[in-house]
Structures are given as structure tokens and as C-alpha cells.
Amino acid sequence: xxxxxxxxxxxxxxxxxxxxxxxxxxxxxxxxxxxxxxxxxxxxxxxxxxxxxxxxxxxxxxxxxxxxxxxxxxxxxxxxxxxxxxxxxxxxxxxxxxxxxxxxxxxxxxxxxxxxxxxxxxxxxxxxxxxxxxxxxxxxxxxxxxxxxxxxxxxxxxxxxxxxxxxxxxxxxxxxxxxxxxxxxxxxxxxxxxxxxxxxxxxxxxxxxxxxxxxxxxxxxxxxxxxxxxxxxxxxxxxxxxxxxxxxxxxxxxxxxxxxxxxxxxxxxxxxxxxxxxxxxxxxxxxxxxxxxxxxxxxxxxxxxxxxxxxxxxxxxxxxxxxxxxxxxxxxxxxxxxxxxxxxxxxxxxxxxxxxxxxxxxxxxxxxxxxxxxxxxxxxxxxxxxxxxxxxxxxxxxxxxxxxxxxxxxxxxxxxxxxxxxxxxxxxxxxxxxxxxxxxxxxxxxxxxxxxxxxxxxxxxxxxxxxxxxxxxxxxxxxxxxxxxxxxxxxxxxxxxxxxxxxxxxxxxxxxxxxxxxxxxxxxxxxxxxxxxxxxxxxxxxxxxxxxxxxxxxxxxxxxxxxxxxxxxxxxxxxxxxxxxxx
Numbered sequence: 001x002x003x004x005x006x007x008x009x010x011x012x013x014x015x016x017x018x019x020x021x022x023x024x025x026x027x028x029x030x031x032x033x034x035x036x037x038x039x040x041x042x043x044x045x046x047x048x049x050x051x052x053x054x055x056x057x058x059x060x061x062x063x064x065x066x067x068x069x070x071x072x073x074x075x076x077x078x079x080x081x082x083x084x085x086x087x088x089x090x091x092x093x094x095x096x097x098x099x100x101x102x103x104x105x106x107x108x109x110x111x112x113x114x115x116x117x118x119x120x121x122x123x124x125x126x127x128x129x130x131x132x133x134x135x136x137x138x139x140x141x142x143x144x145x146x147x148x149x150x151x152x153x154x155x156x157x158x159x160x161x162x163x164x165x166x167x168x169x170x171x172x173x174x175x176x177x178x179x180x181x182x183x184x185x186x187x188x189x190x191x192x193x194x195x196x197x198x199x200x201x202x203x204x205x206x207x208x209x210x211x212x213x214x215x216x217x218x219x220x221x222x223x224x225x226x227x228x229x230x231x232x233x234x235x236x237x238x239x240x241x242x243x244x245x246x247x248x249x250x251x252x253x254x255x256x257x258x259x260x261x262x263x264x265x266x267x268x269x270x271x272x273x274x275x276x277x278x279x280x281x282x283x284x285x286x287x288x289x290x291x292x293x294x295x296x297x298x299x300x301x302x303x304x305x306x307x308x309x310x311x312x313x314x315x316x317x318x319x320x321x322x323x324x325x326x327x328x329x330x331x332x333x334x335x336x337x338x339x340x341x342x343x344x345x346x347x348x349x350x351x352x353x354x355x356x357x358x359x360x361x362x363x364x365x366x367x368x369x370x371x372x373x374x375x376x377x378x379x380x381x382x383x384x385x386x387x388x389x390x391x392x393x394x395x396x397x398x399x400x401x402x403x404x405x406x407x408x409x410x411x412x413x414x415x416x417x418x419x420x421x422x423x424x425x426x427x428x429x430x431x432x433x434x435x436x437x438x439x440x441x442x443x444x445x446x447x448x449x450x451x452x453x454x455x456x457x458x459x460x461x462x463x464x465x466x467x468x469x470x471x472x473x474x475x476x477x478x479x480x481x482x483x484x485x486x487x488x489x490x491x492x493x494x495x496x497x498x499x500x501x502x503x504x505x506x507x508x509x510x511x512x513x514x515x516x517x518x519x520x521x522x523x524x525x526x527x528x529x530x531x532x533x534x535x536x537x538x539x540x541x542x543x544x545x546x547x548x549x550x551x552x553x554x555x556x557x558x559x560x561x562x563x564x565x566x567x568x569x570x571x572x573x574x575x576x577x578x579x580x581x582x583x
Contacts (some may be wrong), residue, residue: 019222019225019226019229022210022214022222022226023222023226023229023315025210026056026064026065026206026207026210026223026226027065027066027067027315028206029056029065029202029203029206029207029210030054030055030056030065030066030067030203031054031067031068032067032202032203032206033054033055033067033129033131033199033200033202033203034052034053034054034067034068034069034199035068036195036198036199036202037052037054037131037133037195037196037198037199038050040194040195040198040199041133041191041192041195042187042188042191042192042195043135043136043188043191043192043394044136044393044394044423044427044428044431044432045134045135045136045394045396046133046134046192046195048421048423048424048427049395049396049420049421049422049423050069050420050421051070051133051134051396051418051420052069052070052131052132052133052134052196053066053067053069053070053072053073053076053077053131053132054066054067054069054129054130054131054199054203055067055073055077055078055129055130055131056127056128056129056130056203056207057077057078057081057116057127057128057130058127058128058220058223058224058227058318059124059125059126059127059128059220061078061081061082061085061128062078062227062317062318063075063077063078063316063317063318063321064127064223064226064227064317064318065226065315065316065317066316066317069419070417070418070419070420071300071303071304071416071417071418071419072297072300072301072304072346072349072417072418072419073132073300074299074300074303074304074316075296075299075300075303075321076107076108076112076132076294076296076297076300077114077130077132078318079106079295079296079299080100080106080107080108080114080116080130080132080296081106081114081116081128081130082106083100083105083106083162084098084100084105084106084114084116084162085098085162087100087105087106087161087162088162088163088164090164092118092125093118093167093168094118094120094168095166095167095168095169095170096117096118096164096166096167096168097115097116097117097164097165097166097197097200098114098115098116098117098118098162098163098164098165099113099114099115099116099160099162099163099164099165099175100113100114100160100161100162100163101113101114101138101159101160102159102160102161102162103153103294103336103342103345104153104337104338105161105162106162106296107294108132108294108296108297108342108345109146109156109294109342109343109344109345109346110138110140110145110153110156110157110158110159110343111134111135111136111137111138111144111145111146111157111343112132112133112134112135113132113133113135113138113160113193113196114130114131114132115130115131115132115165115193115196115197115200116128116129116130116200117129117130117197117200117201117203117204119203119204119207119208119211120208121207121208121211121212121216121219122216124216126207126211126216126219126220127207127211127223129199129200129201129203129204129207130200131196131199131200133192133193133195133196135183135188135189135192135193136185136188136189136192136392136394137157137183137184137185137188137189137382137392138156138157138158138182138183138189139157139158139182139183139184140155140156140157140158140343141155141156142380142382142469142471142511143184143380143381143382143383143390143392143468143469143471144378144380144381144382144392144394144471145157145343146343146344146378146380146394146471146473147290147343147344147380147471147473147511148255148256148289148290148291148343148344148347148378148471148472148473148509148510148511149256149257149289149290149509149510149511150289150290150341150343151257151288151289151290151341152339152340152341153338153339153340153341153342154339155341156290156341156342156343157182157183157343158178158179158182158183160179163175166197176190184382184390184392185390185392188392226315226317226319227317227318227319227322228319229314229315229319230314230315230316230317230318230319230320231314231319231320231322231323232319233312233313233314234307234310234312234314234319234320234322234323234324235274235275235323236274236312237310237311237312237314238271238273238274238275238276238306238310238323238324239273239274241271241276241363241364242271242363242364243271243272243273244270244271244363245268245269245270245271246268246269246359246362246363247266247267247268247269247359247362248266248267248355248356248358248359248361248362249264249265249266249267249282249355250264250265250267250351250354250355250358250479250482251263251264251265251479252265252291252347252348252351252475252479253475253476253477253478253479253508254289254507254508254509255287255288255289255290255291255509256289256290256291256344256473256507256508256509256510257287257288257289258287258288258289259507260478262478262479263284263287263291263333264282264283264284265280265283265284265333265334265348265351265352265355266280266281266282266283266355267279267280267283267302267352267355267356267358267359268280268281268282268359269306269356269359269360269363271363274323275323275324275325276306276323276324276325277324277325277326277327278302278305278306278324278325278326278327278356278359279326279327280298280302280326280327280328280329280332280334280335280352281327281329283328283329283332283333283334284332284333285331285332285333286331286332286333286336286337286340287333287340288341289341289344289509290341290342290343290344290345291333291342291344291345291347291348291473291509292333292336292340292341292342292345292348293328293333293334293335293336293342293345293348293349293352294335294336294342294345295326295328295334295335297345297348297349298326298328298334298335298349298352299321299326299328300349300417301349301350301352301353301356301417302324302326302352302356303320303321303324303326304353304356304416304417305353305356305357305359305360306324306356306360307320308357308416309357309360309364309367309368333348334348334352344378344473344509346375346376346378346418346473347374347375347378347473347474347475349375349417350374350375350376350415350417350418351374351375351475353375353415353417354371354372354374354375354481354482357369357371358371358482361484365485366405366485367405368405368484369401369402369403369404369405369409369484369530370402370403370404370409370447370449370453370481370482370483370484370487370490370527370528370529370530371402371481371482371483371484371489371490371527371528372399372400372401372402372409372415372453372454372481372490372527372528373398373399373400373401373415373454373456373476373481373490373493373524373525373526373527374415374475374476374481374493374525375415375417375418375475376396376397376398376399376414376415376418376420377396377397377472377473377474377493377522377524378394378395378396378471378472378473378474379393379394379395379396379397379461379470379471379472379520379522380392380393380394380395380470380471380472381393381432381434381461381463381468381469381470381471381514382468382469382471383465383467383468383469384465385433385465386466391432391433391465391468393428393431393432393433393434395423395428395459395461396414396418396420396423397422397423397457397459397522397524398412398413398414398415398418398420398422398457398524399411399412399413399454399455399456399457399524399525399526399527400412400413400446400453400454400455400456400457400490400524400525400526400527401413401415401416401453401454401527402447402453402454402481402483402484402490402527402528402529402530403447403449403450403451403452403453403454403483403484403487403527403528403529403530403531404451404530405451405484405485405530405531406451407451408446408451408452408453408454408540409446409447409451409452409453409454409527409528410454410527411441411446411454411455411457411526411527412441412454412457413454425439433463433464433465433468434461434462434463434464435461435462435464436459436460436461436462437460437461437462437519438458438459438460438521439457439458439459439460440457440458441455441456441457441458441548441549442455442456442457442458442491442523442526443455443548443549443550443551444491444549444550444551444554445490445491445526446490446491446526446527446529446544446549446550447481447483447487447488447489447490447491447526447527447528447529448483448487448488448529448533448536448554448558448559449483449485449486449487449488449528449529449530449531449532449533449536450485450486450487450529450530450531450532450533450535450536451487451529451530451531451536452527452529452533452536452544452549453481453483453487453490453526453527453528453529453530454526454527455526455527455549456490456491456493456523456524456525456526457523457524458521458522458523458524459522459524460498460519460520460521460522461519461520461522462517462518462519463514463515463516463517463518463519463520464516465516466515466516467513467514467515467516468513468514469511469512469513469514470510470511470512470513470514470520471510471511472495472506472508472509472510472511472520472522473509474493474495474508474509474522474524475493475508475509476490476492476493476508476525477492477493477494477495477507477508477525478492480492480525480528481525481526481527481528482528483528483529483530484528484529484530484531485530485531485532486531486532487528487529487530487531487532487533488528488529488533488558489528489529490525490526490527490528490529491523491525491526492525493508493522493523493524493525494521494522494523495507495508495510495520495521495522495523496520496521497512497514497518497519497520497521498518498519498520498521499518500517533558533559533560534559534560534578534581534582536559536561538559538561538569538571538574539569541555541559541561541563541569542555542561542563542567542568542569545563545567546567556577557581560574560577560578560580560581560582561574561577561578562574562577
């Protein structure tokens with residue numbers, strides 16, 4: 001294909017219009033996969049919280065297009081696919097579907113099961129359909145398979161090495177029986193897997209139609225053009241940033257085993273010309289608890305932070321990865337090795353995204369928002385009813401973004417690294433033996449600033465069954481979400497168990513027995529503020545007072561805003577108060 005230059009600094013594309021149509025068409029297929037899972041899934045984790053990702057990879061296993069899903073899976077799919085193809089010691093045939101979840105064979109943590117379907121046109125593989133879904137339960141010592149206080153991967157559930165789930169259209173009944181026997185709710189696993197496979201079949205139809213309309217050779221060439229296009233856009237955006245090296249250090253509270261022992265995360269970013277290195281050297285060695293990270297998730301956190309700041313419009317594909325090198329030494333919490341437990345690795349991934357954003361704020365001040373809630377909290381409840389029928393409730397609770405350099409942070413939103421939805425109270429109560437007794441924003445919690453962080457959120461769960469095992473993965477109870485440019489830190493999180501005998505303050509990560517009538521109260525952290533609180537528009541403070549986001553005292557003592565009884569701003573008194581605070 002003869003190419004002509006489309007614009008200075010951009011890829012040379014023979015037919016830019018045809019290229020853009022193709023680009024959006026293949027991304028549309030990946031999006032259709034995501035919607036298929038949303039519409040067909042059995043579990044609340046998928047159909048309500050939407051903890052899954054879909055993608056189209058090229059015939060070499062490189063990411064070509066990612067669906068409407070999680071940045072946290074930004075590079076996990078191609079890593080898992082390439083590892084799976086390398087491990088399968090037999091030819092991949094039409095009708096095959098590959099499956100795996102092993103973190104030490106290219107996966108992330110055991111609840112995330114990957115399925116890959118090779119897509120054939122005219123007898124040759126032109127692409128792979130890929131889907132990864134967080135399954136409610138994959139066995140192990142704790143219902144939900146996501147406990148943060150496991151100490152080795154063998155406690156966390158069934159490990160699936162790269163295998164063929166289907167051979168030439170026929171399911172491997174032995175493998176399916178093995179999977180269903182080792183989980184607490186086999187019908188839910190089976191139903192969610194069917195949703196994944198339906199998404200892969202939808203992708204197969206869409207990609208085959210595209211490849212046949214363009215011709216196989218042209219299809220392969222256009223995919224290559226997409227990767228080049230993203231690479232060039234990414235490099236051009238990186239080139240606009242100043243050269244240099246910056247380092248940011250943050251801390252995870254602890255690993256749930258060595259309680260109270262902070263875990264350092266160290267992110268150094270080196271930028272030179274069109275290239276960038278995100279280096280996690282100096283980060284803590286892998287820990288006893290189950291918050292150890294796999295390399296692909298660390299890389300995803302790194303790419304997310306960089307790409308968010310670049311805002312270059314480059315499609316999410318392998319071309320982005322070419323311009324950004326990620327270093328994570330083996331044996332650290334950023335790149336754990338066997339037999340490290342990693343079921344709760346999501347927490348570390350979220351916190352690494354915070355840390356990488358902190359480093360980017362030093363490289364590109366004014367382009368990065370303050371720290372958010374530190375990632376969603378995982379609350380899992382599992383047990384058996386009076387008829388010995390199992391129940392498992394898995395919730396990922398989200399709270400707040402940090403303040404942006406130009407606007408307040410959002411409340412009630414998941415971290416952008418997760419991009420998941422919140423489980424509605426009505427759905428929780430209709431599907432699980434739980435009553436959500438409190439679901440509200442917390443007054444006086446938002447990190448103050450010229451632009452305030454998103455407010456914290458509180459959610460309380462009362463158990464209706466006689467007994468259940470409660471597993472919680474939370475953080476930022478001793479290391480608060482940081483503010484930027486003079487903004488204050490956000491409020492810390494808090495866990496409390498309400499019992500008839502009195503309230504008990506709990507640590508951030510634990511597994512315990514919960515009994516009927518007891519209520520678990522969880523306060524998420526809030527977002528940090530951006531800029532000096534004394535520069536906040538007094539009218540915005542008054543509006544927050546009306547919404548019960550700030551109290552009269554906070555308005556006076558932090559923002560220097562004096563409000564009347566009906567919430568109006570007393571401008572002369574405010575000017576005087578701000579002068580006193582500034583002095």
C-alpha cells in the first residue's frame with residue numbers, strides 16, 4: 001500500500017478516511033463485546049459493577065482495540081494472551097477457546113479469568129477476541145476468593161494454567177467439571193463464562209465481516225497502521241513535556257498481616273525526548289499479605305497515569321506501550337514471584353496509580369488532579385442459609401476523585417483506574433441477605449482547597465443470615481489521600497463493627513465472622529484538595545454548606561468564609577476572616 005503524508009508529525013496513511021472508519025469499526029466491535037457481557041452476565045460483579053474488559057488483539061497477540069471497560073486491564077490482556085499462546089503446546093484451531101487465570105502464567109489474580117478465541121478468515125488467524133471477567137468466586141479459603149490476609153497463592157482458589165476450554169467447537173467437559181467442582185457457586189461461574197464466550201463469538205462475527213470486506217491483507221495492514229498511529233501520537237505528546245527525572249513516594253497502610261507497618265511505593269519517571277520510563281525501583285519487597293501485584297497490573301497503572309496526563313487522543317492499543325517503558329523489579333510488591341498471594345492486588349494497583357499520578361504532577365504541574373480515595377474498597381460476605389445453600393455478596397465500593405486543577409473532585413465515582421459502577425442499594429438488598437442501612441456522603445470530609453476533593457462516602461451493611469465470613473480490603477486509614485498545590489489531604493477511611501455489646505473499631509484489611517443483626521460500617525476516604533482553600537470562591541463554599549458537604553465551622557476555620565444563618569456569604573466578615581487566617 002502506497003502511503004502519503006496526512007499531516008506533519010502524524011502517520012502517513014494512504015486513505016485517512018478509510019483508516020478512521022476502520023479504527024472506529026474495530027473499536028466498536030470491542031465495545032459490543034463489553035455490552036454483551038453486561039447484558040448476559042449472571043453475577044452482580046459483572047452486570048452491576050462491571051468489573052470486566054474486552055479487546056481485540058492482532059494475530060501476534062498485540063492489543064489492537066479495547067472496549068468500554070477498565071484502564072486497569074490496559075495491558076493485562078496482551079500479556080496474558082502472549083503467555084497463553086507460548087504455553088499451549090499444540091496448534092490453535094478454528095473453534096478453539098483458550099482459558100487461564102494464573103498470575104504466574106500471565107494473569108493478574110485468580111478471580112480474573114481470561115478467555116481468548118482465535119478468529120479465522122480464509123483458513124488463517126487474523127485476530128483474537130479476548131475477554132477477562134472478575135468471577136464472584138474461584139474457591140480458596142474465603143468466599144469471594146479476594147481476601148487480603150491470605151499468605152500464599154495456594155490459599156486463594158483454583159489456578160487455571162493456559163489451557164483449551166473448547167477444542168474445535170467442543171467444550172472440554174473434564175476441565176469444566178474441574179472448575180465447577182472447586183467453586184462455591186458453580187451455576188454463577190458457568191453463567192458468567194457463557195457471557196464471556198458470547199462476547200468472543202460476537203467479536204468473531206464482527207472481525208470476520210471487517211476482514212472479508214477489506215480483504216485479509218488489507219485488514220492486517222490497517223491494524224498495523226492503528227498501532228503505528230497510537231505510537232506516533234503518544235511520542236508526539238511525550239515530546240511536549242519537559243525532559244528530566246522526578247520521583248514520588250507514597251505508602252500503603254499495611255498488608256493486613258504486619259498491621260501498622262507501612263509499605264513504600266516509589267515511582268520515578270524519566271522523560272527524554274519522545275520516550276518515557278516509569279521505574280518502580282525502590283518499592284517494597286513483596287509482602288506476606290495478598291496485596292502483591294503482577295507486572296501487567298503495575299504496567300497498567302503506569303500507562304494510565306501517563307496517558308491521562310498526555311490526553312493525546314491515541315487509541316488504547318499496543319502502540320501506546322512502545323513509547324513508555326515500565327520497570328518493576330522481580331520480587332517486589334510491584335512484580336511478585338511465587339508463591340506470593342495476590343488476590344487483593346487491586347488495592348496495590350490503585351495505590352500505584354496514585355503514586356504514578358503524584359510523580360506526573362511533578363513532571364507536569366497543573367495537569368494532574370489531587371489524590372482520590374485510593375481505589376475502591378472490596379467487601380465480601382459469604383456463607384450458607386438455613387438450607388445449606390451458599391450465598392456470596394461481593395461489593396466494590398467507590399467514593400471520590402481528588403480535586404482537579406480547574407474544578408472540584410467528583411463524589412460517588414470510582415477511581416478512573418477502575419472505571420467501574422456502584423452497586424445500587426436496591427439491587428444489593430434484593431439479591432443478597434443484606435440490608436444497606438446507610439449509604440451517604442460524609443460531611444466535612446472533602447480535602448479542602450481552591451477546588452475541593454470529592455467527599456467521602458459511608459456505606460453500612462447489616463447481615464440477615466445467621467452467620468457469614470466478612471472479608472474487607474481497604475486502605476488510606478493512616479496515609480491520607482494527598483492534596484496538591486497547597487490543597488489539603490483528604491479524610492482517612494474507617495471500619496467499624498456495630499454489635500449489641502458496643503462498637504468495635506477495625507483495621508483496614510481483615511477476615512472475620514459476622515453474625516445476624518451485626519452491622520459493618522465502612523467510611524471510604526475522600527479526595528485531596530487542589531490549591532489554597534483561602535482562594536476558594538465563597539459562593540462555592542456556601543453551595544457546599546447548603547448541600548451539607550461542609551459545616552459552618554469548616555467554612556469559617558478552613559475556608560475563611562463567614563455564612564449567615566440562611567447560608568448567605570457575609571462578604572465583609574469573610575474578607576476579615578481570610579486576612580486573619582492568611583496572617
